[in-house]
Amino acid sequence: MSVPFANASVQGELSAPPDAIFGQIPASGLDGIAFLDFAYESAGYSTHRVDGLLVGTWQGTSHNTWRNPWHPGPEDRPGDRPTRLTFRDGAMPDERADERIADAFVLRGPGFAGTTLWSGPCRGRYLAFMPAAVERMIEAPLSQAEIPTLTDDLAERMTVFHLLAALGQEAGRHDTGADALLIDSVALAALRASGALAPPAPRRSAVLSSRQARRVRDLVAERIDAPLSLREMAQAAGLSESYFVRAFKGSFGVTPYQYVLRERVTLAQSLIRSGTVSLGEAAKRAGFPDARRMGRTFRKVIGRSPTEAARLQRA
Secondary structure (H helix, E strand, C coil), X not given: CXXXXXXXXXXXXXXXXXXXXXXXXXXXCXXXXXXXXXXXXXXEEEEEEECCEEEEEEEECCEEEEECCCCCCCCCCHHHCCCEEECHHHCCCCCCEEECXXXXXXXXXXXXXXXXXXXXXXXXXXXXXXXXXXXXXXXXXXXXXXXXXXXXXXXXXXXXXXXXHHHHHHHHHCCCCCCHHHHHHHHHHHHHHHCXXXXXCCCXXXXXXXXXXXXXXXXXXXXXXXXXXXXXXXXXXXXXXXXXXXXXXXXXXXXXXXXXXXXXXXXXXXXXXXXXXXXXXXXXXXXXXXXXXXXXXXXXXXXXXXXXXXXXXXX
């Protein structure tokens, strides 16, 4: 019996629920961007209609997509069809082009509808963007967007694979999920790497004005103990998210996400060094979900645990 589903950008039916979900981030509170890292142990299928945009990677058995709605019947079991059928020009021609793809990169733009079949164990990681999120990041109405529908060899898009794999690790580590700024940053980078977001036109290096930089610094300082999105930082500077990321790095030498992590670590170090708060309280005041997440960030940013860093500073 099929199972209906719907998320930030896609709706349809699954032949069965995933056998495993390694990480999941709902769209609520994250500017219309959702993420799912899942796996199946056996053959199955899904039907889907994309309203916004879908970027994903697929590993395992054949990834077979029929463009335009098609529902498998008893005589067309998923395991019987090991090839991907791509209808040329998005229509229903008499001739079909058959191609087998095991590890695939997937890009689905607004209006895409189809059926995907897989013939055995597989794992998928997908970012789903609501229409408003797509328009915000590509800086154009969907009606004017030229987003291709692609299913390519994953080896050609390994940047997307690494981005989504890293996001999957973050999403699966804690019940609190990944940081909103991290999701926004990965989503924007994935759009660029996927080809959905055109590369910036050649121009002189982008930088923030002194006034814009001050506004962003003040915002980070005021919100250091709370979630902060890329959209909010860009709005503080009066810029689009895409341009803001380039201008911010041109001014500060790091990405917005790296800057916020560094500021949180600096504040946490100061609190721990004072000896007046516990590690849990220091984590809370510095904007970390818990002491464990703070410890992992310390090791990533400065190469030491919080207690090791404090001990060295007091020495």
